[in-house]
Amino acid sequence: MPFSYTLQALDTGTAARAGRFTTAHGDVQTPAFMPVGTVGSVKTLTPDELKGAGCDILLGNTYHLYLRPGVETVSKLGGLHRFMGWDGAILTDSGGFQVMSLNELNKVREEGVEFRSHLDGSKHLLNPEIAMQIQDGLGTDIAMSFDQLVELPAPIEKIREAVDRTLRWAKRGLEERERLRGEGRGAMALFGINQGGTEASERARCFATLGAMPFDGFALGGLWVGEGRKLGLEMVERDCGDFPADKPRYLMGVGHPIDVVEAIARGVDMMDCVLPTRNARRGTVFVSTGRLVVRNAAYARDERPLDPACDCWTCRRFSRAYLRHLFVSGELLGMRLASIHAVHQLRALVRDARMAILEGRYAAFRAAFLEKFHSGETLAKAGA
Amino acid sequence: MPFSYTLQALDTGTAARAGRFTTAHGDVQTPAFMPVGTVGSVKTLTPDELKGAGCDILLGNTYHLYLRPGVETVSKLGGLHRFMGWDGAILTDSGGFQVMSLNELNKVREEGVEFRSHLDGSKHLLNPEIAMQIQDGLGTDIAMSFDQLVELPAPIEKIREAVDRTLRWAKRGLEERERLRGEGRGAMALFGINQGGTEASERARCFATLGAMPFDGFALGGLWVGEGRKLGLEMVERDCGDFPADKPRYLMGVGHPIDVVEAIARGVDMMDCVLPTRNARRGTVFVSTGRLVVRNAAYARDERPLDPACDCWTCRRFSRAYLRHLFVSGELLGMRLASIHAVHQLRALVRDARMAILEGRYAAFRAAFLEKFHSGETLAKAGA
Numbered sequence: 001m002p003f004s005y006t007l008q009a010l011d012t013g014t015a016a017r018a019g020r021f022t023t024a025h026g027d028v029q030t031p032a033f034m035p036v037g038t039v040g041s042v043k044t045l046t047p048d049e050l051k052g053a054g055c056d057i058l059l060g061n062t063y064h065l066y067l068r069p070g071v072e073t074v075s076k077l078g079g080l081h082r083f084m085g086w087d088g089a090i091l092t093d094s095g096g097f098q099v100m101s102l103n104e105l106n107k108v109r110e111e112g113v114e115f116r117s118h119l120d121g122s123k124h125l126l127n128p129e130i131a132m133q134i135q136d137g138l139g140t141d142i143a144m145s146f147d148q149l150v151e152l153p154a155p156i157e158k159i160r161e162a163v164d165r166t167l168r169w170a171k172r173g174l175e176e177r178e179r180l181r182g183e184g185r186g187a188m189a190l191f192g193i194n195q196g197g198t199e200a201s202e203r204a205r206c207f208a209t210l211g212a213m214p215f216d217g218f219a220l221g222g223l224w225v226g227e228g229r230k231l232g233l234e235m236v237e238r239d240c241g242d243f244p245a246d247k248p249r250y251l252m253g254v255g256h257p258i259d260v261v262e263a264i265a266r267g268v269d270m271m272d273c274v275l276p277t278r279n280a281r282r283g284t285v286f287v288s289t290g291r292l293v294v295r296n297a298a299y300a301r302d303e304r305p306l307d308p309a310c311d312c313w314t315c316r317r318f319s320r321a322y323l324r325h326l327f328v329s330g331e332l333l334g335m336r337l338a339s340i341h342a343v344h345q346l347r348a349l350v351r352d353a354r355m356a357i358l359e360g361r362y363a364a365f366r367a368a369f370l371e372k373f374h375s376g377e378t379l380a381k382a383g384a
Numbered sequence: 385m386p387f388s389y390t391l392q393a394l395d396t397g398t399a400a401r402a403g404r405f406t407t408a409h410g411d412v413q414t415p416a417f418m419p420v421g422t423v424g425s426v427k428t429l430t431p432d433e434l435k436g437a438g439c440d441i442l443l444g445n446t447y448h449l450y451l452r453p454g455v456e457t458v459s460k461l462g463g464l465h466r467f468m469g470w471d472g473a474i475l476t477d478s479g480g481f482q483v484m485s486l487n488e489l490n491k492v493r494e495e496g497v498e499f500r501s502h503l504d505g506s507k508h509l510l511n512p513e514i515a516m517q518i519q520d521g522l523g524t525d526i527a528m529s530f531d532q533l534v535e536l537p538a539p540i541e542k543i544r545e546a547v548d549r550t551l552r553w554a555k556r557g558l559e560e561r562e563r564l565r566g567e568g569r570g571a572m573a574l575f576g577i578n579q580g581g582t583e584a585s586e587r588a589r590c591f592a593t594l595g596a597m598p599f600d601g602f603a604l605g606g607l608w609v610g611e612g613r614k615l616g617l618e619m620v621e622r623d624c625g626d627f628p629a630d631k632p633r634y635l636m637g638v639g640h641p642i643d644v645v646e647a648i649a650r651g652v653d654m655m656d657c658v659l660p661t662r663n664a665r666r667g668t669v670f671v672s673t674g675r676l677v678v679r680n681a682a683y684a685r686d687e688r689p690l691d692p693a694c695d696c697w698t699c700r701r702f703s704r705a706y707l708r709h710l711f712v713s714g715e716l717l718g719m720r721l722a723s724i725h726a727v728h729q730l731r732a733l734v735r736d737a738r739m740a741i742l743e744g745r746y747a748a749f750r751a752a753f754l755e756k757f758h759s760g761e762t763l764a765k766a767g768a
Contacts, residue, residue: 039709039713039715040706040709040710040713040715041710041715041717043715043716043717044716044717044720045717046717046720046721068709068712068713069684069705069709069712073684073685073705073709076685077685077687077703077705077706083703083705083706083709084706085701085702085706300453300457301457301460301461303461317469318469319461319467321453321457321461321467322424322461322467322468322469325423325424325452325453325457325467326424326425328452328453329423329424329452331423331424331425331427332427332428332716332719332720333425333427333428333429333430335716336428336430336716336720337430
């Protein structure tokens with residue numbers, strides 16, 4: 001099996017870790033941030049631009065790709081990597097989050113989740129076995145276990161039920177991968193997802209069973225769904241305390257720079273989020289000194305790049321004035337240039353974090369990052 | 385003055401010409417096709433992608449840039465080249481076409497055209513002097529004379545009046561450039577525009593005066609506005625017969641591959657059109673064998689590039705199936721990849737045309753191009 005994880009360094013002042021894992025599509029250095037390529041493209045960007053930003057892994061959404069263009073089409077065209085022209089690693093989610101969050105008409109049963117397509121209303125079933133088959137058909141490097149989410153807040157019984165079902169589904173997914181491997185398929189790594197919402201005892205109970213299963217890595221599920229940074233980070237600290245040191249840890253749905261830095265400090269290795277690129281398309285980017293609203297009139301004649309401290313292609317080539325003009329004029333190039341910066345900014349952040357961990361100075365790195373991020377230097381005073 | 389044109393070769397079997405002109409931003413080889421960067425970007429594309437497609441010149445729209453971000457802003461930021469990160473040549477139109485076609489409330493007087501902004505309804509005046517000042521402020525390499533258009537069909541008296549006014553305005557524009565040069569500005573080249581609609585005698589009468597004015601090049605105005613290819617090409621042949629051999633000839637608003645090839649055969653050196661990139665953003669591209677509608681279901685699993693005969697970045701990297709998926713899914717990357725192909729396709733066409741002219745075989749080149757273009761090979765039978 002091609003997947004293997006190596007823990008390379010533990011920070012001395014925090015729980016931050018630096019590592020590396022190997023996939024059939026190259027090595028991935030951790031901490032890693034994965035841009036999200038929902039339907040087979042990281043919106044507005046080419047594979048070359050992602051490489052140029054230093055990305056070695058991205059995320060694809062099983063739910064969307066299953067519905068369109070369909071796993072058979074992707075498979076016939078050589079798999080997701082070839083289809084979208086990306087030769088780095090790919091992690092796919094299980095589709096569970098989407099069928100439960102994008103579909104009001106879903107029916108969750110022990111067998112799986114029956115749902116209607118948001119595209120044409122057609123009926124579909126997703127369950128632990130089908131989620132494995134789809135992810136295998138897409139040719140992913142890392143598949144995710146099909147889990148059950150609970151919308152928070154929820155009574156403890158609901159959370160408990162979802163944990164129990166998540167554990168039963170986790171087992172079914174592993175068995176399905178074994179079955180696929182018996183047929184010469186299923187080469188992908190498979191990560192289990194810990195659940196339990198913000199109930200520390202339920203997360204502990206979930207992982208007591210999940211952690212004994214032969215997953216290649218573990219994810220922190222059900223967080224960053226509205227519980228707030230403080231509580232979320234408490235759960236991260238709790239889970240990472242339980243998770244084994246020799247497997248990668250993936251915090252799902254996190255992409256705000258402060259969250260990224262804080263999660264890394266607690267031992268997280270991988271994160272993904274649509275936030276940076278979605279914000280960028282809407283004209284807001286994170287820079288080293290905070291949040292920049294590109295349309296702000298204060299930037300109309302500002303010759304500086306989005307972030308004078310950034311070395312991304314956009315910041316090396318274009319002024320805030322030009323980007324503002326593109327956004328104000330509705331030019332798609334603005335979305336592109338902002339997206340390039342957004343991906344680069346997070347990629348540079350985890351790269352610098354990794355360096356700090358390797359050199360045992362992550363606490364100082366975090367403090368300096370946060371101080372600068374809160375400074376607002378070079379930014380206009382008020383958002384547009 | 386930096387502008388100079390060199391006629392390099394005359395085809396032996398047609399009136400096609402190959403040449404070169406020099407600007408402060410590099411040489412431009414002719415025949416040339418100019419992609420249109422209306423508001424400071426060729427929609428969806430970066431300057432690097434335009435260079436990658438072999439472009440050495442593009443067109444900017446004076447009307448749009450004047451209204452937003454405004455000539456003072458562009459000027460303060462170092463001119464249009466620096467503002468948009470393009471170091472090749474730029475030709476700007478005079479704004480006359482836009483004030484007369486985008487504005488129903490315009491008032492055309494001898495002094496100039498009073499119009500209301502399509503953005504905010506504010507009142508503005510554009511005239512030969514102001515058009516020169518704006519184009520100079522943008523830092524263009526080639527400015528266009530401010531002319532008067534007539535919507536066709538029109539009575540002959542209307543056309544005659546417009547020709548007379550166009551000639552008076554042409555003189556005023558040249559005088560304004562002289563005045564600017566007296567102030568150390570106005571370094572740009574200036575092209576006159578021949579008018580007269582599809583009235584051969586009026587076009588001849590217009591050029592009898594215009595051709596004696598010290599313009600750096602001449603444009604064919606008022607064509608490709610609905611008169612049809614046959615009549616349009618007759619006017620092209622007529623005008624090119626009058627135009628001097630030692631100055632470049634620019635046919636405005638032409639970008640269909642067949643028109644491009646036919647206009648070159650009649651002695652045109654430069655063309656521009658939004659059509660190829662606008663079509664591309666809507667999912668239709670010209671390929672060497674005709675017109676390809678990317679969304680066509682027949683391409684859902686087609687592993688071939690848009691045009692197997694094309695060496696653009698898109699065709700080297702992505703399948704029709706992927707592009708179709710991007711368009712069907714509304715992914716902006718689809719517009720980008722199709723636009724890259726569209727610009728490259730026209731750029732490759734004029735490059736190949738130029739080579740054929742230099743080798744004295746343009747008639748054969750044209751015949752082979754048209755035969756292949758009409759073949760429909762590799763294309764699905766029906767449009768989507």
